[in-house]
Amino acid sequence: MTFDLRRLLDEHRPDSHRLFAEHVNPRFASVLRTIGFDRFFVRAEGQYLWDAQGHRYLDFLGGYAVCNVGRNHPTVKQALSDCLDMDLPSMVQFDAPPLAGMLARELTRRIGRGLDRVYFTNSGTEGVEAAIKFARAATGRPGILFAERGFHGLTTGALSLNGCQSFRQGFGPFLPETRMVRFGDLADLEGALRAGDVAAFLVEPVQGKGVHIAPNGYLASASRLCHKYGALFVADEVQTGICRTGEFLAIDHDQGCEPDMVVLSKALSGGLVPVGAVMVRQRVWDKTFSSLDRAIIHSSTFHMGALAMAAGLAVLHVCDAEQLAARAKRMGALLRDGLDELRQRYDFVKAVRQQGLMVAVEFGAPKSLGLRAAWTAMNAIEPDLFAQAAVMPLFEDHRIMCQVAGHGQPTVKFVPPLVIDESDVAWAVAAFDDVLREMHGLGGPAPKLFARLGRNALTRRSYEVAATESGMGDE
Ligand SMILES: Cc1ncc(COP(=O)(O)O)c(C=O)c1O
Known part of the structure; x- marks a missing residue:
C-alpha cells in the first residue's frame, strides 16, 4: 500500500474537528465551536483562506503574524x-x-x-x-x-x-x-x-x-x-x-x-x-x-x-x-484612516492604534447612557467579551478572521499578510462599519453576542454529547 497524503486528507477532512478534539485539544475544539470558528479550511493563498464550500475568507489573523509574504507564496x-x-x-x-x-x-x-x-x-x-x-x-x-x-x-x-x-x-x-x-x-x-x-x-x-x-x-x-x-x-x-x-x-x-x-x-x-x-x-x-x-x-x-x-x-x-515594508506602511495607513473615520462615528470605539500592518481597535465606555449600561454589563462579566462581540460577527457574517488582542483588553487586533490590497482594506472597513452599527443598535452588543454564544453553545453541547458517546473528551 502506498502512502497517499491527498487521499488521507480527503478521507479525514470531514472528521478533522472530531479528531482534533479526541487526540489534541478538546478544550480548544470547544472554544472554536463556541465562538463560531469551527470551519474546515481547505486552501490558502496570499491573504485568503477557502473553506470546503468554496467561501473565501480574509485572513487578518495571519497565523499570529507569520504570513507576512502571504500564504503559500x-x-x-x-x-x-x-x-x-x-x-x-x-x-x-x-x-x-x-x-x-x-x-x-x-x-x-x-x-x-x-x-x-x-x-x-x-x-x-x-x-x-x-x-x-x-x-x-x-x-x-x-x-x-x-x-x-x-x-x-x-x-x-x-x-x-x-x-x-x-x-x-x-x-x-x-x-x-x-x-x-x-x-x-x-x-x-x-x-x-x-x-x-x-x-x-x-x-x-x-x-x-x-x-x-x-x-x-x-x-x-x-x-x-x-x-x-x-x-x-x-x-x-x-x-x-x-x-x-x-x-x-x-x-x-x-x-x-x-x-x-x-x-x-x-x-x-x-x-x-x-x-x-x-x-x-x-x-x-x-x-x-x-x-x-x-x-x-x-x-x-x-x-x-x-x-x-x-x-x-x-x-x-x-x-x-515586492517592497513589503513600503506596502505595509501604505496599507496600514489606509486601514487606519478607514477605522479612524469609524471611531469618529461610533461611540464605543475609543482608539485606533497602528504601526504598519499591526493595527488595533480599542473599545471604551460610550458617552450615551443607554449604551453605557451595555458596556458596564459586559465588562462586569468579562472584559474580553466586548471585543469578542466584534470578532464573532466579523468572522461569521463577513468572513474576516481576526482576534481579541489580549486577556482583559477590550481590543480587536489585525495582523494581516502584508500583501493585502486596497480592496481588502475596503472589505475590512465596510465589515467593521456594519458590525459597529449592529453593536450600537438598540440594547448594544450584549443581546446579539449572547444570542450567538447561546446558539453556538447549543450546537457545541450536541457535539460534546456525540463526543462523549464515542468515548472522548472530559468536558
Ligand atoms: C513578541 C513575541 N515574542 C515571542 C513570541 C513567541 O514566539 P513562538 O510562539 O514562536 O514561540 C511571540 C509569539 O507570539 C511574540 O509575539
Missing part, C-alpha cells in the same frame, strides 16, 4: 521544493551548512548595527531563551527586566518575562531575578537598572498584546540607559520584524536605538517552516561561545535545517522584490 514554495529535489543534506550537524551562512549574511546586511552573529532557532520563544542565556553569560549578572503586558513566548524562561498574569498562573515559580517595569516609562526602567544586577532589558517595540506602540524615542533612550548601567538591550522583534510595521525592523522607527540582540522568528518562516534568528553583537556572542569546548554550548538539534534556511532566504527575497 510561490517563491517560498519553489525554494522548499528545490531543497527536496536536490536531496540536500540537512541536519548533518558536524558541518557548516551553506544556507545558514547565506541567510545569516542576508540578515546582518539588512539589520547592521554591529549585530554580526546569528544564532538560528526554531521558534520565537526559543530565541528569547537564547537571549536570556547569552545576556547572563555576557554580563555575569542574573537580572532580566521585562515590560508590563509583554509577551515573549510560553516556555519557562520566556514565561518568566510575561507581563500578563493570566499566562503565568499555575506555572510558577519563575526564573529568579526577573522583574517587570512599566512600558514606555524611562524613570521606572532606570530605577530597576540602578540595582546593578541587570543583565538585560527585553522589550517588544510594539507590544503584541493590545498593539501598544513604544512612545517616540523610548527605545533609543532605553537602550542608552541599559548601556549606562552595564546591561544589554534586547529587542523582541518576533512579531514586529520582517517588514510588519513598515520598516524591516520596528526599531528602525527609532533611529538611535542600539540593541545588543534582536530576536526574530514568525514571518521569517514564510508561514511554512518554523525558523527564528537571534541577531547578536559580537562581544556578547564571544562571551557566550567563549572557547573551543564551548563552541556549541547553546544549540538544538533542528536549528539551521535546510528547509528552514531556504524558507528564510526566499522570504527575504520576496520582502525586497
Whole structure:
C-alpha cells in the first residue's frame, strides 16, 4: 500500500474537528465551536483562506503574524521544493551548512548595527531563551527586566518575562531575578537598572498584546540607559520584524536605538517552516561561545535545517522584490484612516492604534447612557467579551478572521499578510462599519453576542454529547 497524503486528507477532512478534539485539544475544539470558528479550511493563498464550500475568507489573523509574504507564496514554495529535489543534506550537524551562512549574511546586511552573529532557532520563544542565556553569560549578572503586558513566548524562561498574569498562573515559580517595569516609562526602567544586577532589558517595540506602540524615542533612550548601567538591550522583534510595521525592523522607527540582540522568528518562516534568528553583537556572542569546548554550548538539534534556511532566504527575497515594508506602511495607513473615520462615528470605539500592518481597535465606555449600561454589563462579566462581540460577527457574517488582542483588553487586533490590497482594506472597513452599527443598535452588543454564544453553545453541547458517546473528551 502506498502512502497517499491527498487521499488521507480527503478521507479525514470531514472528521478533522472530531479528531482534533479526541487526540489534541478538546478544550480548544470547544472554544472554536463556541465562538463560531469551527470551519474546515481547505486552501490558502496570499491573504485568503477557502473553506470546503468554496467561501473565501480574509485572513487578518495571519497565523499570529507569520504570513507576512502571504500564504503559500510561490517563491517560498519553489525554494522548499528545490531543497527536496536536490536531496540536500540537512541536519548533518558536524558541518557548516551553506544556507545558514547565506541567510545569516542576508540578515546582518539588512539589520547592521554591529549585530554580526546569528544564532538560528526554531521558534520565537526559543530565541528569547537564547537571549536570556547569552545576556547572563555576557554580563555575569542574573537580572532580566521585562515590560508590563509583554509577551515573549510560553516556555519557562520566556514565561518568566510575561507581563500578563493570566499566562503565568499555575506555572510558577519563575526564573529568579526577573522583574517587570512599566512600558514606555524611562524613570521606572532606570530605577530597576540602578540595582546593578541587570543583565538585560527585553522589550517588544510594539507590544503584541493590545498593539501598544513604544512612545517616540523610548527605545533609543532605553537602550542608552541599559548601556549606562552595564546591561544589554534586547529587542523582541518576533512579531514586529520582517517588514510588519513598515520598516524591516520596528526599531528602525527609532533611529538611535542600539540593541545588543534582536530576536526574530514568525514571518521569517514564510508561514511554512518554523525558523527564528537571534541577531547578536559580537562581544556578547564571544562571551557566550567563549572557547573551543564551548563552541556549541547553546544549540538544538533542528536549528539551521535546510528547509528552514531556504524558507528564510526566499522570504527575504520576496520582502525586497515586492517592497513589503513600503506596502505595509501604505496599507496600514489606509486601514487606519478607514477605522479612524469609524471611531469618529461610533461611540464605543475609543482608539485606533497602528504601526504598519499591526493595527488595533480599542473599545471604551460610550458617552450615551443607554449604551453605557451595555458596556458596564459586559465588562462586569468579562472584559474580553466586548471585543469578542466584534470578532464573532466579523468572522461569521463577513468572513474576516481576526482576534481579541489580549486577556482583559477590550481590543480587536489585525495582523494581516502584508500583501493585502486596497480592496481588502475596503472589505475590512465596510465589515467593521456594519458590525459597529449592529453593536450600537438598540440594547448594544450584549443581546446579539449572547444570542450567538447561546446558539453556538447549543450546537457545541450536541457535539460534546456525540463526543462523549464515542468515548472522548472530559468536558
Ligand atoms: C513578541 C513575541 N515574542 C515571542 C513570541 C513567541 O514566539 P513562538 O510562539 O514562536 O514561540 C511571540 C509569539 O507570539 C511574540 O509575539
